[in-house]
Amino acid sequence: ARICGLTSQGLERSEGCEGPEKNETLELAFPNFAYSVGLAGILQKSPDMSLLNHLTLEQILDAEGAEDLEGDLLTFARLMRALLYFPGAVRPLLEEAAVQLDSPKGSEWISLLTQPPFVDSLTYRHAQHSVAQGRISAAYAKLCGPLWKDEPVKVLHACAVRWVKLHESAIFQKDIVDARLRWANATFAFGETLRDYADALPDDGLANPPVPLLLEHALSARLHPKIEQQMEDFSMFRRTDTVPNMSIYSPPLILFFQSLMPWSVLDHSGVTATPLLWSDIGRGLAMALKDIGLFTMEAISQLLSSAGAVLRQHFWARRATD
Secondary structure, three states, rough: OOOOOOEOOEEEOOOOOOOOOOOOOOOOOOOHHHHHHHHHHHHHHOOOOOHHHHHHHHHHHOOHHHOOOOOHHHHHHHHHHHHOOOOOHHHHHHHOOOOOOHHHHHHHHHHHHOOOOOOOOOOOOOOOOHHHHHHHHHHHHHHHHEEEEEEEEHHHHHHHOOOHHHHHHHHHHHHHHHHHHHHHHHOOOHHHHHHHHOOOOOHHHOOOOOOOOOHHHHHHHHHOHHHHHHOOHHHOOOOOOOOOOOOOOOHHHHHHHHHOOOOEEEEOOOOOOOOOHHHHHHHHHHHHHHHHHHHHOOOOOHHHHHHHHHHHHHHHHHHHHH
């Protein structure tokens, strides 16, 4: 088979190339690269924020046509794509950039993160590499989060606001969803590399990272060969593929009640599971009470109707007898 050529725009398939087409665009596969190229543009030159509204949705979604853009438009397009495909990296970045989410300014971020395309990030995560991409996002935020302080986080906020407004339009909503679905099922040429990061931890990006779990178990097996020989199943040394559903950003009391459920798994990375807040529970309880109230009113109405019919039948029977 002939070799497929690699270009800066993506994969250029040669005639006779075998196998499915694989996406070669780095910023679509690695969240750290996606956010870094946008950050580099901001640090290189303070962008003109008025140009953000001149960026079309087609220009944002066309990662392979990025060469047609330049300057601030290219910076905005890259940052918008990072937010669309890796929205789970936003909260860790804000934490490391010293953005207080419980402050008035932080409440603006909370409002944005509870709307599409951020609130439904788990629905459109990548089918094969979401765990690795989540762990890379957490490690990137730990290492480079402080670089996003001040102006970069303001630009990030403006781009997030633009996404929320675009998603509110029924004209653009279908194109956005289609693009996210295509990305979620895309095949990356860097698949093997991404799988190597499935066990990455947020502290792995620090100057003195902890010893990887796999190496710890290997060292333990070397020091205790007799125990290793007695083990028939070494799967206990590997991490499970269970998808975490408990966010470390949820309130402690909610985490406690979630931990009582046997299917609950804590998301140590902070990017895979969506936080469950008291406001979410309040809305759920209000909807449940509303449904119960409607059911009760309907049941009472049916009972009264049935009782009225029985009484009328009994009344007419008595009258006919008299």
